[in-house]
Each structure stands twice: as structure tokens, then as C-alpha cells.
Amino acid sequence: MTHIDDRVIELARTALSFEYGEEHFYRHAAEMTQNPSGKAMFLRLAEEEPRHMDDMHTLFSAIIGKDVWECLAAEEAANAHPSKVVVEMEKAVARRGMIEVADDTQALRMAMELERRIIHLLKELSEHTQDPDVIELIGKMIMEECAQYDALQAQLDSLLNVGLWLDTPEFRMDGKY
Numbered sequence: 001m002t003h004i005d006d007r008v009i010e011l012a013r014t015a016l017s018f019e020y021g022e023e024h025f026y027r028h029a030a031e032m033t034q035n036p037s038g039k040a041m042f043l044r045l046a047e048e049e050p051r052h053m054d055d056m057h058t059l060f061s062a063i064i065g066k067d068v069w070e071c072l073a074a075e076e077a078a079n080a081h082p083s084k085v086v087v088e089m090e091k092a093v094a095r096r097g098m099i100e101v102a103d104d105t106q107a108l109r110m111a112m113e114l115e116r117r118i119i120h121l122l123k124e125l126s127e128h129t130q131d132p133d134v135i136e137l138i139g140k141m142i143m144e145e146c147a148q149y150d151a152l153q154a155q156l157d158s159l160l161n162v163g164l165w166l167d168t169p170e171f172r173m174d175g176k177y
């Protein structure tokens with residue numbers, strides 16, 4: 001294999017870890033979350049993950065070949081529980097000293113970090129292919145992950161009562177709109 005192929009294999013393993021771990025992580029975040037609406041949101045995100053796995057299957061089958069992808073997927077599926085992603089996120093909570101008081105905002109921040117990592121992985125992967133169909137699929141996947149990140153950010157902003165800065169005035173002091 002060439003150097004790029006080795007990197008793509010590494011990206012495939014990382015993507016699998018994220019995708020297998022993401023559903024488990026969102027279910028774990030639902031358990032951490034005290035708010036019923038927050039629980040529902042995390043469970044909805046968990047239920048969306050199998051569809052994302054279908055996209056990953058299509059993507060990596062095209063890039064590294066169906067047989068290699070299926071072998072990697074089988075290896076990762078065997079090692080998916082407990083999820084490496086959940087273990088890593090729980091370590092981050094423990095480092096912050098909040099394991100007993102992990103709250104809704106902590107769960108949202110961890111979920112946002114997970115989404116951010118997936119977005120960066122997909123962007124890096126797009127540099128390793130010239131196939132327009134694969135690039136289009138990666139773009140679609142990035143948009144979906146960005147939409148999830150934005151939804152999580154909006155939830156966090158809402159919980160923290162953080163206002164958004166507006167780039168254009170909403171009104172004028174003289175009463176003219």
C-alpha cells in the first residue's frame with residue numbers, strides 16, 4: 001500500500017470507531033442528561049446513526065474497496081462495546097472533575113466535540129479522492145454532521161441563555177424599520 005492508502009485505512013478505522021461509538025455515545029448522553037427534552041434529542045440522534053453508517057459503507061467501499069471495508073467494519077464491530085468514543089469522553093469528564101455532576105451542558109459539549117472530530121475526519125478524507133461521486137457524498141455527510149453540530153450548539157446556547165450577536169440591525173432607534 002502507498003502512504004496515502006495507509007492514511008485512508010487509518011481514517012476508515014477512525015470513522016468506524018466514531019460511527020459505532022456515536023450511537024452508543026448518544027444513548028449514554030441521554031442517560032447523563034436530566035432534562036426530558038434533552039434525553040429525547042440525544043435518543044433521536046442515536047436513532048439517526050444507522051443511516052450514517054450506510055453512507056460510510058458507500059463512501060469507504062468506493063475508496064478502499066468493499067472487501068477491505070467489510071473486513072475493517074467487522075473488526076471494529078467486534079471491538080465497539082464498550083465504545084472507545086464513550087470511554088474517551090468519560091475520561092474527559094473525569095479529568096474535569098465532574099463525573100458525579102455531569103450535566104446537560106457537559107453532555108452537549110462532549111457531543112459537539114464528537115461531531116467536530118467527525119467533520120474534520122471527513123474533510124481530511126476528501127483530500128484523498130478525486131472521484132466526483134465520492135466527493136459529493138462526503139460533502140453531503142459533512143453537511144449532515146454540521147447540521148447536527150449546529151443543533152447541539154443551539155441547544156447549548158439555549159441552556160446557557162447565551163444571546164446571539166446579529167450581523168445586521170434588527171431595528172432602528174428612530175422607529176423606522
